[in-house]
Amino acid sequence: MDIVAGSAYLPERVADNNYFSQLTGRAPEWFERATGIARRRRAGPEENTNTMAIAAVALLQESSGLDLSDIDLVVGASYTPWDTVGTMAHAVQRHFGLAGAKAIYLSTACSSFINAMELAAAYIETGRCRRALIVAAEHNSLYADDRDEQAGHLWGDAATAMVVEAHVPGGAAALRVLDITSRGLADIGMGPGGVYLQPRSAGLVMPYGKDVFQHACREMETTARTMLGRHGLSIADIRLLVPHQANDRIITQIAGRLGVDDAQVARTIHELGNTGCASTAITLLRHQHLLTPGDVVMLVTFGGGYSTGCALLRCER
The missing domain is CATH 3.40.47.10 (Thiolase/Chalcone synthase)
Known part of the structure; x- marks a missing residue:
């Protein structure tokens, strides 16, 4: 795709x-x-x-x-x-x-x-x-x-x-999606209680921030390593890591656990805060100019509830 x-x-x-x-x-x-x-x-x-x-x-x-x-x-x-x-x-x-x-x-x-x-x-x-x-x-x-x-x-x-x-060899697309994976993780940690939004009650709240932090770091690392293993890649093969922009401390932890150089990590957290599910796409678009043909990009997310997802992309032009 x-x-x-x-x-x-x-x-x-x-x-x-x-x-x-x-x-x-x-x-x-x-x-x-x-x-x-x-x-x-x-x-x-x-x-x-x-x-x-x-x-x-x-x-x-x-x-x-x-x-x-x-x-x-x-x-x-x-x-x-x-x-x-x-x-x-x-x-x-x-x-x-x-x-x-x-x-x-x-x-x-x-x-x-x-x-x-x-x-x-x-x-x-x-x-x-x-x-x-x-x-x-x-x-x-x-x-x-x-x-x-x-x-x-x-x-x-x-x-x-x-x-x-659908992928067209030699087409005009700037990015090719090589693989996508996701998992529901409601069975771990605080699950649906970690972050919740109840419009007629307390609104958007995060009563168990430490639990969210710990599982976000661990599960995003696991998901990223699983994706790399599926394609026989190492972290050195990734030109740009685009993590969910929830908290800069989470981003730094993930980068450290994976052994990613800071220059490889895309961030918008400083100026945009946590923009939820839109954050990885926005961060990718804001850093796309850094890519050259053949560069591989990995998007990795963690969601309240809990869930995780990862996408592997390659720059085509």
């Missing part, structure tokens, strides 16, 4: 550490020291998960010049929905007039984008679709309490869109 185009949408509003300092009484430096986050983007009052997803697709269309009329599968990925019936996938389908396309919404928390890629690959490889549009968006600030000292300062809002299709 090839990625033929991609884009990211970032809301204009910025919430820096001074804002959270005023709410909690903690020094602005504390937040960056604890998480590596200095700023996050926040959706405006007229924005939501669906509007940000539409904005990401519009940017993709504008930057790539792609005609979307032949899209026959739309996969929306998010754990912060605006509407659970008229989902993000359906909102995108309607806005862009993608008549006849399948519209599917899924969530595996922060692994959702990887699972959306996996689903699209399955549809393409079995001949059930020709070209798919994957859209991932998170409106974390809608559900999070900024006064929550444990996790309120982590969250950012953003959206991303990618068009994928």
Whole structure:
């Protein structure tokens, strides 16, 4: 499967550490020291998960010049929905007039984008679709309490869109998807209790941050090593590691456990915060200019609930 185009949408509003300092009484430096986050983007009052997803697709269309009329599968990925019936996938389908396309919404928390890629690959490889549009968006600030000292300062809002299709040797695609894998991990640690979002109750909270941290580090390392083993690769063969941008301390731990040089690790956590399932795609797009043909990229995620996912890509041009 090839990625033929991609884009990211970032809301204009910025919430820096001074804002959270005023709410909690903690020094602005504390937040960056604890998480590596200095700023996050926040959706405006007229924005939501669906509007940000539409904005990401519009940017993709504008930057790539792609005609979307032949899209026959739309996969929306998010754990912060605006509407659970008229989902993000359906909102995108309607806005862009993608008549006849399948519209599917899924969530595996922060692994959702990887699972959306996996689903699209399955549809393409079995001949059930020709070209798919994957859209991932998170409106974390809608559900999070900024006064929550444990996790309120982590969250950012953003959206991303990618068009994928069957691999064409010598085609125009910039990135080829070599392999994708995912696992549900609800049976380990605190599982569904580690991070949860209950709209009519406490909102988006992380009562067991230490459990999330420990399992995120361990499972992302395991998933990455499994992927390398499947392809007979070593970590030295990876030009760019793109981990889920949850916390810079997690990213540093994973890099250390894998023996990855810091120059090989892609980060957006400092300026965007935790943008949920959109984070790996956005981080990939922001670092794609560093790649040359033949370079191998690995995306690895960990989601609350728990879940993990990994994708291996190769730069084609």
